[in-house]
Amino acid sequence: MQLILLQPDYLPDPCGDLKLITALPALIAPDWNNLMIQAFIKNRSRHLCNIIDFRTESNAIETTQALLEDHEVIFAVDIIIEHLRSSAGILEWAEKNFPDVPRVVYGDWVTQHRLAVSYIPHIDRLICGCPKNGLKSLLDFYDNPKRLERCHGIGTPEAPPENDVDDVHIQGLLKMPSWEDVNWANYQKRNDHAYNEAEIRISSGNSHTPPDKAFGDAQHPITFYPMDEIAKMLQVCQGSGVTHIFVNDPPGVWNSDRLSQWCTTLRNHGSSTPWGMQFLPAYFDEEDAEELFKSSCRRVEFIWPSCDPDVLKSYGCIITPKDFLQTIHHLHHHKIQVLLSIWVGGPEEKDKKHEADRIVKLIESLNYCPYKLVAFPFSFDSKLYKEHIKNSGIDLTKWVLSNLDSNQEVSIPLWGGKEALSHLESVEKSINKRIRKNMKRRFKRAFTLIREKNWIETFERLAIGKPPQA
Secondary structure: OEEEEEEOOOOOOOOOEEEEEOOOOOOOOOOHHHHHHHHHHHHHOOOEEEEEEOOOOOOHHHHHHHHHOOOOEEEEEEOOHHHHHHHHHHHHHHHHHOOOOOEEEEOHHHHHOHHHHHHOOOOOEEEOEOHHHHHHHHHHHOOOHHHHHOOOOEEOOOOOOOOOEOOOOHHHHOOOOOHHHOOHHHHHHHHOOOOOEEEEOOEEOEOOOHHHOOOOOOOOEOEEOOHHHHHHHHHOOHHHOOOEEEEOOOHHHOOHHHHHHHHHHHHHOOOOOOEEEEEOOOOOOHHHHHHHHHOOEEEEEEEEOOOOHHHHHHOOOOOOHHHHHHHHHHHHHOOOEEEEEEEEOOOOOOOHHHHHHHHHHHHHHOOOOOEEEEEOOOOOOOHHHHHHHHHHOOOHHHHHHHHOOOOOOOOOOOOOHHHHHHHHHHHHHHHHHHHHOOHHHHHHHHHHHHHHOOHHHHHHHHHOOOOOOO
16 A cells, blocks of 8 residues: 655644744745655555655645555645644645545644544544654555554544554664655745755653743654764765755753764765754854764754743753853854744733834844744644643633634734734734834944955956845
């Protein structure tokens, strides 16, 4: 049989970037979890596995029809709760265009809220627990219903399973994905330039430390993939169309020893593919920045879950903006780009009326470092969500039904409902208006342009009648 993983084209909603003020392009990258499932199915079974990414695929029906010609097929969709409407839309598309192909859903939300899956239409089966083992069992025994009934973690929306599929032991069974299975031409066309980013992770699960309390997978302990295997993936990137790697692990994964080990592993394997990572605000000295640079790190995203110092301390962040300026200086000195990812509207914000003021103050104190505003991410399987939900009175079933309503223009944020959506919009408008009008920022941008522009090349192009490059 053949498994086709359907990657939805996520609709705009408040869980995405509100505004990006930076030279970095907004990129579409292959989904890491889907790539890991594909690698597992191909290496641990006799079945085939393909991915159709609706963010890049312009002829999804034709592509799917071509895959249906030679093999019996099962569609599978990872239900991402913050993109629920997009996931439901792809299931509707599958039933409308290929009604005879079974549709199965999986994912952490499906596992923890299996009784709510019945509210989502067009689902034949669901997998609770490890999707890799579950999908493999489904492919192995789909033609043997009696045997399939005995498989843990596989059921229907009307009769969800009582037990979960056991996890895969990472060190022994997991193989790293192959870039050769990715249609990079589609991503390059979608990204509209020759800059292709791939997202990877060096770990699975959650570190259960303060920096990761807002991140998902809280029910799973942290487990690390072999760094040598990840480094080998980076080695072959340039020949596969990948121009940049982003290591998308939550910040709690990193400490000084692990970061040093990662950089050393990359250098030992001779990897020269530029890569980036995400971190909570921390101090990097000259030696740290040099080590990152030598391992080809070219971008660090610093997540600010709040601009309230008391809230930041609960994430383990005690660095002051003045000290963090030194981090920016050291990284810039080694040509490593710094981006601030500022989360807005979190459940721990006590004085939301002045949240915009705190954010503007931070941006100004950091000399208008490139930043993006992000609606505080909703991870239902995070420690923060579980603490918040006890006192919030949120009815998750009603929230699911409201976000499946086609008359609803955008998804309603779980943190605060419709009032939170209004707050996010007003904060975005206020901050960007105040930052853009600031004369100090305008002079800083002009000075940066004058300092960084290659004036010799510009005058040479003008001398031969060519326009200067942007």
